[in-house]
Amino acid sequence: MSEQSVLVTGAAGFIGRHVARAFLSAGYRVTTVDLTTPPADLCRDTTVHTGSFDDPAVLGAVAAGRFTAVAHLGAISSTVEDNWPALEQTNITGPAALADACDRSGTRFVYASSSSVYGEIAERRPLPESALGSAACSGPLNAYARSKARFDTHMSTRFTAGGGPGWAGLRFTNVFGTGERHKKAMASIIGQLLLATARHEPLTLFADTLEACRDYIPVATVARTCVLMADPTAPRGVFNLGSGHATSFAELLRWCAEFTDSPLNVRLVPNPHIGRYQYWTCADMSALDASLPARPRPGPGDLRDAAHELYRHFTHTNDRS
Secondary structure (H helix, E strand, O other), rough: OOOEEEEEEEEEEEEEEEEHHHHOOOOOEEEEEEEEOOOOOHHHHHEEEEEEOOOHHHHHHOOOOOOOEEEEEEEEOOOOOHHHHHHHHHHHHHHHHHHHHHHHHOEEEEEEEEEEOOOOOOEEEEEEEEOOOOOEEEEOOHHHHHHHHHHHHHHHOOOOOOOOOEEEEEEOEEOOOOOHHHHHOOOOOHHHHHHHHHOOOEEEEOOOOOOOOOOOOEEEHHHHHHHOOOOOOOOEEEEEEEEHHHHHHHHHHHHHHHHOOOOOEEEEOOOOOOOOOEEEOOOHHHHHHOOOOOOOOOHHHHHHHHHHHHHHHHOOOOOOO
């Protein structure tokens, strides 16, 4: 197949739509699949399949070699979802069928994993991929994280040999950007704080999290990295995908205060997720840096700039998405 073509699952979702647009910008022919209809521009510029990513018609097209790559972003992404049968089907069994179809046709398979698999961190230091299963972290704290960890394990044990375009799983940290408002409480905390600041509304945080730190990464960086990873010569295996910088909630509040001329109204509320909450995340990016030297690397200043850009988006347009 001379023209590069990609199937993007979960394309109506926050990250999926950015990834689909990035592939379009890179010159790919894009087919999207989601249970709901993606934004109008994607409907105009892509082939749209409305349905599940493990629909037999979709799996058959992948197995027949209709795509040079599959970027799998479709998932149940709620960290408070406790329906294990649903999580198992959507986050493990269905993706496994999609990976098998890619394997049969030699199609590159890139999928979204999650840094939530690490759970509670023993020491405040960046964690490499190999930390999972060691004393450095607790492992998954909720059913969603457990489903992502199990699929990573499935991929690593199912596809160990070389040959063919291969696969890569990306353990996203806290992705933020435009287009995530539909996620409501599951939207990135940085996006929620910036939107509340732009609207001059109270900023709500859990009372025990002001010094908690997260590794934030702009969605544009994630999308560009997915395109690079879709190349058949890209590295194989499971990789962290974050900024490699830990930013505290207190620092986010300082950014919000700098972005607005109005005083912040901060509300501290009890944390209902104690025991299931990550108070510190930071990805060790050494493996991806070594394997994909051309990847974009946001520094702390870049993160603040991206946050400011998102704040300006909320204040200077009518788009509250």
